[in-house]
Amino acid sequence: MYSQIPTNIITGFLGVGKTTAIQYLLNHKPVDERWAVLVNEFGEVGIDASLMGNEQQATGVFMREVPGGCMCCAAGIPMQVALSQLIRQAKPDRILIEPTGLGHPLEVIRVLQQPHYQDVLDLRSTITLVDARKLSDSRYTENDTFNQQLQVADRVVAHKADLYNGNETEQLIHYLQALGSDAPVINAIDGQLDPGWLEAVSQHNNVTQPEASHQHDHFQANDEIPECGYLRKDNQSEGYYSSGWIFSPEFEFDYSELEPLLMGIDAERLKAVFITNEGIFAFNMADSVLKVQALDEVMDSRIEVIGNEPSNWSGLEQQLLQIAARYSYFTRTEPPAPAGS
Structure with missing residues (x-):
């Protein structure tokens, strides 16, 4: 076909x-x-x-x-x-x-x-x-x-x-x-x-090397976000570790606190997209240099860090939650009046 x-x-x-x-x-x-x-x-x-x-x-x-x-x-x-x-x-x-x-x-x-x-x-x-x-x-x-x-x-x-x-x-x-x-x-x-x-034709069209033996450890398989509004997923292989979080779009992050937080993370690699109070932004860090790019639209906020020492970002989840406000239908509306009022 x-x-x-x-x-x-x-x-x-x-x-x-x-x-x-x-x-x-x-x-x-x-x-x-x-x-x-x-x-x-x-x-x-x-x-x-x-x-x-x-x-x-x-x-x-x-x-x-x-x-x-x-x-x-x-x-x-x-x-x-x-x-x-x-x-x-x-x-x-x-x-x-x-x-x-x-x-x-x-x-x-x-x-x-x-x-x-x-x-x-x-x-x-x-x-x-x-x-x-x-x-x-x-x-x-x-x-x-x-x-x-x-x-x-x-x-x-x-x-x-x-x-x-x-x-x-x-x-x-x-x-x-x-x-x-x-x-x-x-x-x-x-x-x-x-x-x-x-356009050039590959010189590796006939791979004959034996298949390498390796595996990756996956700790969580689905992206269904629990009631708390965020999900953490981890991976490790070949001496590297990753930790990632997906936050419901109901979370809005304070940009003035988010950027310095990300700049201070000690990791080999960082990628993120965040919904903030100043707009939607992508963050990309390599060689300790953080680049920021404005985006038009994303489905949710998410971040992934990769490195040799996961202890370097052990407190990241709590820090992110501290600078995030969760805005939902329930927090934006007045609670229902008591029955019989």
Whole structure:
């Protein structure tokens, strides 16, 4: 029914700017094409769809999220379900897949090469974003996922190049050579990827490596918010932990207290969307830099933090509740008069 949809993987480690890059590509897609985006997040609470504007059917963009770790786990079932829904509903001219920064792109490629996708998907170039400054940090260079993301790349983007101070790009080229990769390296800033880079055919169309053994622990499966008005969900894998909260839209947060609270969180990664007394805002923190963006609309408020030490945000839930007012139908109206009055 569908024939050979060009499909690209946009990968890279936590906080490297994958979402920003995909936003840029979506803003520069041909106006007459329908693009589908499949986003995977390590945390159990999906944020990226809100940051990208969720489904933008009027502009030919369709999105699905697979939260909760590596979407290729459990024989790739979560990924296959979401991907099949996108293909059926969007009938896209191109598919972009963003695995989590802690995901395993080699296994994503393996799922895409299964027989039932052979006549449907045309696997094009895998683009890996990397902050070349991280090569001086053994937490990255000794991480198998970080290295795998570079090894599967058809093109490596040295992102955030405006922040480099010296020969970081040259060091990246030498590092790739040591990994056995001859992928071209291009500097970029602010997610500005050339859409033409998507067209090259992937060099990894015949994955033969054995399947990696790994698992993610999921503590809560559904997003049904209890009567208290908020829900917490946690995840852990490969030495990283995530905590996420979803707050009913009845909660309104004090912006003047919210922003400094988020700036003070000690975490590897933070993403959030909040309904505040000054409007709706997205918050995105990487490398201890918090960026804020105004949004038009969200379904609810939610936040996800990821790092090595969950104790660093152990009091976050109580702090958020302290700066939030819950406005509901019951608190906005007068209580009913006593019977017989």
